Amino acid sequence: MASSGSDFAALLRAWRDRLSPADAGFAPTATRRAPGLRREELAQLAGLSVDYILRLEQGRAKNPSDQVVGALARALQLSRAERDQLYRSAGLLPPRDGTVNAHVPPGIQRLAARLGDVPIGVFTADWTLVWWNAMWSALHGDPAVLPAAERSLARALFGSGAARAATLHIRPARGPDTFEASIVADLKDAVSRYPADGRLQRLVRELRAESEVFAHYWATRTTAAQHTSDRKTIRHPEAGDIHLDCDVLVVPGADLRMVTYTAATGSSDAGKLDLLRVTGPRTAAPRP
Incomplete structure (x- = not known):
């Protein structure tokens, strides 16, 4: 072109x-x-x-x-x-219909930008992070330092590259097994709806080769519930353990997920979020 x-x-x-x-x-x-x-x-x-x-x-x-x-x-x-x-x-073909949508509508970005006190990340159907705010970077580390292909929750959980190395210790209340199985279930659903998406096929192929855990979940016939809201404990290098409600909001018509982390007003965990708001975004670094 x-x-x-x-x-x-x-x-x-x-x-x-x-x-x-x-x-x-x-x-x-x-x-x-x-x-x-x-x-x-x-x-x-x-x-x-x-x-x-x-x-x-x-x-x-x-x-x-x-x-x-x-x-x-x-x-x-x-x-x-x-x-x-x-x-x-730029001499490129626009993204084709039938592939995983990575376009974040302007209205969703404006809404998220106005919620600056809350860590927010927007993910595609295959759990690739495509938008985040400063509070997300302060909580999880700045995703911008990672290669674009590594800004993936699936790679953070099951991969062997930069995404996994930079991921903080996170303990879901429902348990890690349930959380991991739910992410694989979401990927299975995405593959069924976007069979022509080469990047998604490559992601699944690579994770099946890298991770026995992923391969086990993928081969399991029983489909786990898709990932939804949960309470999570995040071990932050400066603030220590932070207990937060993690909610997953679906963006209608865009096949996107907006993930938010909040704490009850006046709680010690809300105070830790206030501290992160002051200290600002941090560089993602390999976990110990």
């Missing part, structure tokens, strides 16, 4: 200038002169370097990958039609 670097650069600049910082979760400041996002803010949201954003906008960086374009489309809160336009301007 033919591409125009100048078209891509122009769209990137125009849509960055259009997006309100408040809608993206950034507080207004007195020093802000332009109404849109700064390059460093777009870089933060998309998990890219500021220098790379600059080179893209100047047309010096050519042929961005589909992962990069998808991350930019989500960060810029593009509509589906605008997302497809951005893909084509």
Whole structure:
């Protein structure tokens, strides 16, 4: 597919200038002169370097990958039609129908951005993390430091790469076996609904080869209940054990899951979340 670097650069600049910082979760400041996002803010949201954003906008960086374009489309809160336009301007085919949807609707991003006190992560049908806020990074570590393919709950549970190494110790109230089985059940359901998705097929194939536990759950004929809400204990390196209610909210029509962590007002766990809000996002590091 033919591409125009100048078209891509122009769209990137125009849509960055259009997006309100408040809608993206950034507080207004007195020093802000332009109404849109700064390059460093777009870089933060998309998990890219500021220098790379600059080179893209100047047309010096050519042929961005589909992962990069998808991350930019989500960060810029593009509509589906605008997302497809951005893909084509980069010389790429837009995501096909029948594959796992990774597009987070702008309204969902605006809603999540306004809930800045709550750790929120948005996952696709195969439990790939595609959007998160600063509180999520403060609780779990910044997913932006991980390769895009490793921002996967399934890889964190069953893989042998960076996702598993960076995952904190989390103890679900329903027990780890029930939690793991429910994630595999969700993947089975996704495979049945997206049989043509090559990335999903590759994920399952690799996890079956890497993990005997995953292979066992996958071969089990009895389908566990899909993953829903639970109470979890998270062992945080600075705040210690935090007991939180983890709720999973389904986004109608988008096949996405919004995962939130909350604590009762006035509790010691709420106080620990307040501490993380002050200390801010931390870099994901291998667990001890």
